[in-house]
Every structure is written in C-alpha cells, then in structure tokens.
Amino acid sequence: MQESHRIPDALREFDALLAHGPRSLEVMSHRLMTLNYLPEWTRERLFAEHVAYGAAAEAEARAWPSPVFSGQRDPERRLRVVFISADFREHSVAYFFEPILRHLDRAAFEPWLYNDRTPPDAMTGRFRELAAGWRDIAGQVHGVVAEKLRADAPDIIVDLAGHTGATRLPLLAARMAPVQVTYLGYPNTTGLRAMDYRFVDAITDPEGDSDAWHTEKLVRFAPTAWVYAPPADAPEPAPAPSVAAGRVVFGSFNNFSKVTDAMLREWAAILGEVPESRLLIKSPGLADPAVAAQVRGRLRAAGCDEARVELLDVAARTAEHLAMYARIDVALDPFPYNGTTTTCEALWMGVPVVTLCGDRHAARVGASLLQTVGHPEWVATDVAGYRRIAVGLARDEAARVAWRAGARDTLRRSVLFDQAGQAARFGAALRECWRAWCRQG
DSSP, rough: TTTOOOOOHHHHHHHHHHHHHHOOHHHHHHHHHTTTTTSSOOOHHHHHHHHHHHHHEEEEHGGSSSOOOOOOOOOOEEEEEEEEESSSSSHHHHHHHHHHHHHHHHTTTTEEEEEEEOOOOOOHHHHHHSSSSEOOOOOOOOHHHHHHHHOOOEEEEEEEOTTTOOOOHHHHTTOOOEEEEEEOSSSSOOTTTTTOOEEOOOOSTTTTTTTGGGGSSSOOOOOOOOOOOOOOTOOOOHHHHHHHHHOOEEOOOOGOOOOOHHHHHHHHHHHSSSSTTTTEOOTTTTHHHHHHHHHHHHHHHOOOGGGGEEEEOOOSSSSHHHGGGGSSEEEESSSSOOOOOHHHHHHHTOEEEEEESSSGGTHHHHHHHHHHTTTTGGGGSSHHHHHHHHHHHOOOHHHHHHHHHHHHHHHSSSSGOOHHHHHHHHOOOOOOOOHHHHHHH
C-alpha cells in the first residue's frame, strides 16, 4: 500500500494485522513510519504510539542480555563507534552521512559500520574504505548481531535507521553499548528508553517544544542537522525553463506518499493563481498504470486540471534524475512531511524551494535547510503564506534566474556544505555524550 502511495489504506492494513495476529515488532515499526505521513496524528498521539513500541521492544529484548561494559571510563580516550544502517549505498541517508564519516577525526574515533543491506553498490565500496571495521549483517537474526556487537565492544552505537524498514531497534532496546544515539534516518523518536540521545537541530526541534515528545535526550549539535555532498556527476544548473517556454512549471520530486489530499488542493490553488503554469510530479511507482490512475483520481478530486499536470517515474541514474530539475522553475515541498534530499537537490540544481514550517521534526526540515542557506523568505508559517511565496516566486522571473546563476556559490559558503565543520560538530557531540556517561561513575 505504501509503495502505491495509499497511506490511509496501509495504516488500516497494519492495524488489521496487529488486531488479528500475534504482536509483531516489525509490523509495529512499519506502522510507526506510516503514521508520520498523516497530518491528523498529533504529536501526542505519535509519541504514545512510539512509547508503546518501546515497551514491546523492551519485553522482547530480554532474549539478548546486555553486554558487560568493561572499557575504561576515560572521557578523552579514542572511542569505537558502531554505525548501523541499511543505507550504506546509493541512498538519501548516504548523501548526508558519507561526508561526516569521511571527515570524522580518526585520532578520536574508530568508526565501524554494520551494513544491513545487500547487494552492495559503488557507494557501498566507498563506505567500506572509510570504515575501520565492517560487518555485513543483512538477513541475520538479532541474536547473531548481538554476538557480533559483544565481540566488537563498541563504546557508542549510532542508529541511522530508526523505523525506516530494516531496523535493529529491538536489539538496541537491550542496550548493546554504554551510549546509544539515533540520527539522520528517521524523523521522530525511536520510543526506546535505552536510546540515550537523538541528534537534531534547534529549528527542527526547538528547545522546550520538542523535548517532551522524545524518549531520547535531544542534542542540537549544529545549526542544521544535515551536511550535503552532492553527487559528483550532477549536471550544471540549466536556464530557468520559464524563460524559453513563457510559462512557469512547479514541481515535486518527493516520494508521493508524502503528498496529502490537502497538499494537492493547495497545489491546485497555486496553479489557479498562475495562469498557464504546470505541475510536474516525479515519484517512484508512477510508471505503474494503476498507481498513476489512483494519483490522477486524487488530483481530480483536489480540483487540479489534469491537462496541466505531468506524472513521471524515477530515473534510472542519479545524474538523469538531477537533470530533470531543468524542467521546473519552483519546487513545492510537501507538508507535513517535508523533503530532505529533494530539497538539497533542487537547491543545488538552481531551483528555489517553498516549504511550510509545522509543529514537528518532519514538518520543520525544510525550514532548517532553507534558513541555513540564507533563504528564510521561502519558509511559510501557514498555508496562505505557502501559496503566497510560491505564486510570488512564479511571478519573479528575475529572482529565479539570479538564484540559478548564483546558487552553487551561495551553497558552498553555507553550513549545509561545510563537511569538515559538520563532522567536527558531530564528533564533539559524540564526545560530550561519552563524557556524560563517564561522569555517571
């Protein structure tokens, strides 16, 4: 259901599985991921569901006793850090994690990677070269992975997955390292009491506002929680398509599961205010006639003129995907689940992005990224503002042309592209987490 972008149907299916079968942590985890797409779920309800998962995971975690931590409680010694992910490959997570790993201080940290996905690709090979230790754990039961962790004796474990498919959270509920951190892959709390920290920033998770909805302690370690490494084969930004065509093309290259019916109604309203404008939607699954028909049905129900909307599936290669940004003038970020990689890609390809800042991490990522690169004026605080900014950009061809011409120089000067600096900030945050554990005695 999720692959065909039918999120409410997917939730009903998960609920039925949990109601009529044995409790499954895997189903519970997939269900939590699904809930992040649904705007009607409040932060309070989302937190309660994650806490329920954490309690269930802790009950099963008794099968994997925690290791005895015999390492020195030396706050300044070199630390072995295990990173666990299914995304050490051509994937969004990799674009943000690889620069941190590449620049992480090897005198202070010994990074080990636990790879939870097969088969490998070229990026997997680059990750392997950067690792002090490497474990392939894809398809292995938690008990086998637990034995590997006991043997490798990490000081810190960093979970990069959360509830995004292949997850080792049931194992981490047993506490497999003195310090456990979650970062990057998932836009919410894990729900585990044994997960000590979650690395974020002050825009995605404002102090005093977000802390109550996490089982982890929030560490706002940098001006933005991300650092972006654009693909080396990314083409140069093309001229704004509206200049030659005489009409503006709005676009969304986000996973269409993030696009709610309310979002579609807003896009229809934007098209209505910009005569002759078009909308290009690119997402996995849209080559499937059944999925495309379902999407077109939703577009009609939202009041979109189908003749002005084009649907495209994913490109075979990253460079081809990035080249498609030459076809759009303004990128429309979905809400309440913003894009991350797509926002960075659009900016790198010279396309301005309009986002709406909401009340949770997933709905504040766009604000974090755009403020970091110096464009807070593209961040709306309400739906009316979102429409106003999108329409304003559509009408301001000079501003759009100027951004395309200078985007890359601007981005290279921003914190979002400060790879060495972000790795240093990340390392400093890990070190402080370790010092806190040492102070516990």
